[in-house]
Amino acid sequence: MIDTTVFQNKTAVYYTLGCKLNFSETSTIGKILREAGVRTVRKGEKADICVVNTCSVTEMADKKCRQAIHRLVKQHPGAFVVVTGCYAQLKPGDVAKIDGVDVVLGAEQKGELLQYLGDLQKHEKGEAITTPTKDIRSFSPSCSRGDRTRYFLKVQDGCDYFCSYCTIPFARGRSRNGTIASMVKQARQAAAEGGKEIVLTGVNIGDFGKTTGESFFELVKALDQVEGIERYRISSIEPNLLTDEIIEFVSHSRSFMPHFHIPLQSGCDEVLQLMRRRYDTALFASKIKKIKEVMPDAFIGVDVIVGTRGETSDYFEQAYQFIDGLDVTQLHVFSYSERPGTQALKIDYVVSPEEKHQRSQRLLALSDEKTQAFYARHIGQVMPVLMEKSKAGTPMHGFTENYIRVEVESDNSLDNQVVNVCLGDFNEDKTALKGTILI
Template sequence: MIDTTVFQDKKAVYYTLGCKLNFSETSTIGKILREAGVRTARKGEKADICVVNTCSVTEMADKKCRQVIHKLVKENPGAFVVVTGCYAQLKPDNVAKIEGVDLVLGAEQKADIMQYLGDLKKNESGEAHTSVLKDIRSFAPSCSRGDRTRYFLKVQDGCDYYCTYCTIPFARGRSRNGTIESLVKQAAQAAAEGGKEIVLTGVNIGDFGKTTGENFFELVKALDEVEGIERYRISSIEPNLLTDEIIEFVSRSKRFMPHFHIPLQSGSDEVLKLMHRKYDTALFASKVKKIKELMPHAFIGVDVIVGTRGETDACFEQAYAFIKSLDVSQLHVFSYSERPGTQALKIDHVVTSEEKHKRSQLLLELSDEKTREFYARFIGQEWPVLLEKPKAGSPMHGFTTNYIRIELQDTEAKDNEVVQVRLGDFNEDGTALQATIVNK
């Protein structure tokens, strides 16, 4: 039995690095602590508990995790510091030695945080207690909003793909998922709480069903029936798992938005083979073509990694030309970072840091061009927008169904409201379209 009196009137801060799945899980941790009597520290307040949910997708991510931990320890002297997430799972001993850290929780333990917090007494030994198991088996449900308007519903975790550059299977375990029935109940609960939009999150969500004998298309169809939820977005889905039946269903659905995020990683078939990806550029192009045939207005985001081992100048030139030819809306560009224990380390031809930066900049510029071109197509049109709570001093903002970011100067508009707007010109920094409400 956990003595929750220890947690009454305690204050906590939460810091999340990495993916949407991490944000969802941090929100769930926050909910668990709130139910035990812990409140979120207000700006300027010293926290009694610090929770850092880490990422380890690159060496830079590891470095940022360490910087965040040092910063929180300094800003909250005496706080009980918990570190979890992928960096904690992969390098628990390194994290345990960081000054000020009291507890290191692995992927299997983060959902049971209350069992490990004890009496919140600081560790005096100089090295944190670690509770990290290498064998990750359980699926911890999570459907949380946190400080955002959108809910994030975790439908799947882990990955069985073992791409040569990636440590995710080691950090997150094998592919596993909740049942369709349980996920539909969580979506219905979000609707009962007033939620209007849910983002489906996971590590490899198209692989949904491995542990329950179900599949992702069945999940999509079931969620589409949940009353009260107006919008679903599929956070990221592998091109080989994005079936035509899913694309066709989204094109007819009132609730699933015309918005896709598809990891490409490289536009070179040679590099895709070295990565052990499960598709080629022809398949990827066919998916983009299918989406645009049925939904010309659809937003398509694409992940790309530059500078992987084996990416010669010729391979990058092929990749750039292929990506440029695609009718996509935005690129998420990552520079390759060598990860210990990955098969990529056996591949010849190492790309220099300078060349990685150069390639990254070229693709970021291409992304800006594509996003601006996509946004410009819709200037003057009317679209429904779900308004989101802005940061202090910032204008109200939101996204159209096809994920165009808008800014609204209307001071009476409320967040979590769907309004019809007319899209105007770009804002000052070109990151959104200015909009005016047509009706409320």
């Protein structure tokens, strides 16, 4: 039994790097500490506890993690510093050596953070507590709102795919999940708290069910029945796991939005093979075609990596032309970063940093064209928008069902409310459509 008296009236600061899953898990860690008597630090205060949830998807991510740790140690002298997340799992010894770090927790330990805090006395040197990746088994549930209107429901963790460029399977372990019943229970709790929108998160969510004998499609159907939740979004799903039956279901679902995020990574089959992806461009194109046949106005976001080893200029041109021809809405463009221990390092052809940058800029420009064309097609339409609280003196924003960002005059009484909005022209920086609320 953990003695929580030591935590009473203590303060904590949280810093998260990386993906939506990390933000969801940090929020859950915050909830655990709050229940033990710890409150979030106020502006200008010195925290008693610092929690850093790290990312390691690129070399730059590692660098940002180290910088964040140094900054928090300096800002909160004497605080008990806990570091967890992917960087902590992959390089626990390196993280433990950073001045000021007390405890480094791996993927298996982060859900039980409370028991590793002891009496909050600073350590002479950092202690790393991790489990070998092959032995990671636990699934730590998380359904959290943080500071946003929408909730993030973690449905799955880990990955069995071992793509040649990726360290995530080493950082998070093998694919695992909770039960459908537990996910439904968490969704009902979110609804009871007033939540209207839930984003399903995970590392490879289409793989849901490996540890429970269930399936992602069964999960989707069960969540659709939860009263009070008006909107679900599928955060990211592998194209080979996005089945036609899921697409068909979403097209007539009560609450699953016409919004997909699908990682492509490359539009060239030769590069996809080098990446050890589990599909080709023909399969990817067929999924986009299927979505648009049944949901012509669906928002489709696509992940693309540029400059991977083996991506020659000709291969990139093939990829660019393929992506240009896809009826998608937005590209999330990443520059390839070499990661220790990955199979991609065995590929000879290396793309220069300058060439990676040029390729990224071309794809980002293409993304802007596609997004603005998608938005423009909806000008003049009336659509339901879930509004989000704005900062003082700034316009209020929200999203349509198909994820168009809408800007209206601030009225925080509309926070977390779905209202009908007539969509007008672009705002000044073209990041949203201006809207007029219809009473």
